[in-house]
Amino acid sequence: MTERLEADWMRREDLAALVRTLGRDNARYVGGAVRDSLLALPVKDIDMATLLRPEEVIARLSDAGIRHVPTGIEHGTVTAVLAGGPVEITTVRHDVSTDGRRATVAFASDWQEDAARRDFTINALYADPLDGTLFDYFGGKADLARRAVRFIGDAHQRIREDHLRILRYFRFQARFGSQPADPVAEQACRELAATLKGLSRERVGMETMNLLGLADPAPTIARMAELGVLPVILPEADPAALAALVARERAHGVAPDPVRRLAALLPADPALAEQIAARFRLSGAQKKRLALAAARDGEPGSPRALAFRLGVEAALDRLLIAGADVSELEGWTPPTFPLKGGQIVARGIGAGPEVARILRRVETLWIDEGFPAEARVHELLDAVIAEVRA
Known part of the structure; x- marks a missing residue:
C-alpha cells in the first residue's frame, strides 16, 4: 500500500x-x-x-x-x-x-x-x-x-563527512529519540568526539544552543558527558545543574531558554561566562545576560528587587538557577522610580554629588518597602534630607 x-x-x-x-x-x-x-x-x-x-x-x-x-x-x-x-x-x-x-x-x-x-x-x-x-x-x-535516530549507512563515515553531525545527532536524539539510544550512533560519536575541535566556534555554538533550547535536553547533555563529547565543546559544564533547572522551569511554567540553561551549566564566574560567550560567538545581549547570571552570589534576595535592578529576564535566570520562588514575577512589570534629581534640588539641596547620593538612598528605601506609591516616596525623601541636614 x-x-x-x-x-x-x-x-x-x-x-x-x-x-x-x-x-x-x-x-x-x-x-x-x-x-x-x-x-x-x-x-x-x-x-x-x-x-x-x-x-x-x-x-x-x-x-x-x-x-x-x-x-x-x-x-x-x-x-x-x-x-x-x-x-x-x-x-x-x-x-x-x-x-x-x-x-x-x-x-x-x-x-x-x-x-x-x-x-x-x-x-x-x-x-x-x-x-x-x-x-x-x-x-x-x-x-x-x-523514535530511533540512526545515521544513514556507516555512522563513522557520515561523521567524517561533517563533524557537526555529532552534535546534530544529540540534538535530534533529544528532540525525537527514545531510550535506549542507537548504540552504533553513540559509539561513533564517542570515538570521533575529538573531531569537533576542528569546527568553527560559531557552528558549535549554534548547534549547542539549539540543543539547549529543546524541551528537555538534560538527559542528552548528561549522556554527552558520559560519552566524552561534552568535555570537548564545554569542559566547564555541570550536567546535574541543568537537570535541576529544567525541573524548576517546568514547575513554574517558564519557557525553555538556551541562554539560561547554558548559564546553569557553568560555574558562577562572570569572566568565564564571557569567555564561553566569545567561544560560542553569542550576541552582545546574550553575552551580557550570561555574565549577569554568572555573577550570582549566595541567596538572590527579593525577586522583585532583583528584577528591578537587573530586569525580569536576568532576575528569572538567577532565581531559577538558585532554586528560588519566581511566582512574585508572574505578570509583574517593574515600576519606574517616581523621583528625579530636580525634585531634590527643589528641596534646597545644591546640584552635585549629594543629589545623586540622596536619589540612590531614597530608591533603596523605596525598593526595600516594596515599591510604594509616589506619596510615600516623598515622605522617604523628606526623611533622608532631614538626616543629611542633621
Missing part, C-alpha cells in the same frame, strides 16, 4: 504555483517538513529537492515572476521567496569530497543518491508535492515510528 503525506501546508496556493513552475516530476518535498508532518508537529521550514540544475531553477523562477535568492548556489540551493514563507530548493547531489567541515558536491540525477548523502534516516524522507506519495529509501518512516 502506497503511503502518503497529508498536511495543511501542502495545500498552499503559492506552493502549488512553485510546483507548476518547477514541474511535478522535477521536485519533491524533503527533510524536516516531511518528518514533522508525519509526527503531527508544526512545520517551520519547507525544503524541496529537485532534479533541475540551479541555473534552470533560477530561469524558471524568473520566468514565473517568483522572487528568489541564490542562498547556497555553490551547493545547488536557491531560495524561492513566497507569500507563505521561503522555500529552499536544492538540486539533488552527491558528495565528491569532504574534510569534515566543508563538502565538494556534484549534481546528480537520482533521488536515492541524494538521500544517501543525508545524515539520518528520519531526515531522508521525500514526498510528492501533489499527492503526497512518500519515498523512503532507508527506513526512515519505521525509525520515526519507534
